[in-house]
Amino acid sequence: MADRRKPMLGLRKVWRMTSDAPLGQIVDIDPTEPEPVKKLPEPPAVVIEPAPVANWRASSWDLLTGLDVIDHSESIPGELFDKLFKR
Secondary structure: OOOOOOOOOOOEEEEEOOOOOOOOEEEEEOOOOOOOOOOOOOOOOOOOOOOOOOOHHHHHHHHHHOOOOOOOOOOOOHHHHHHHOOO
16 A cells, blocks of 8 residues: 655654753754754873883882782774784
């Protein structure tokens, strides 16, 4: 069965939930006008630097007593993954 409805040419009201209105709101939509594309700003680059070693005594103490390494990240960026595990 074919849909024989005519396309709407004027404004139409739509209930829309967005981050600005989490409970929703009625918005007028013009089907002839394309919706603006919101671009998210790129986050600033994070520079990871190794922890400096104070001197040979501190390094020897770490080796003697053990060192706890904790990884707080849950994922590795794609470029870094490719650099580390390139085949």
